[in-house]
Amino acid sequence: xxxxxxxxxxxxxxxxxxxxxxxxxxxxxxxxxxxxxxxxxxxxxxxxxxxxxxxxxxxxxxx
Numbered sequence: 534x535x536x537x538x539x540x541x542x543x544x545x546x547x548x549x550x551x552x553x554x555x556x557x558x559x560x561x562x563x564x565x566x567x568x569x570x571x572x573x574x575x576x577x578x579x580x581x582x583x584x585x586x587x588x589x590x591x592x593x594x595x596x
């Protein structure tokens with residue numbers, strides 16, 4: 534479940550607005566987009582938890 538908390542904390546990062554000196558254009562840097570294979574970081578907790586339960590179940594049953 535550490536992944537859930539880490540992903541949630543990373544998602545709370547605020548956007549940053551910077552101004553390009555050459556053009557005077559404002560650019561928004563989105564720092565809250567943390568994903569792996571287009572899946573948000575915090576949602577990876579569920580497949581990893583299911584995999585851990587599967588491995589522990591197989592180990593307990595001796596399969």
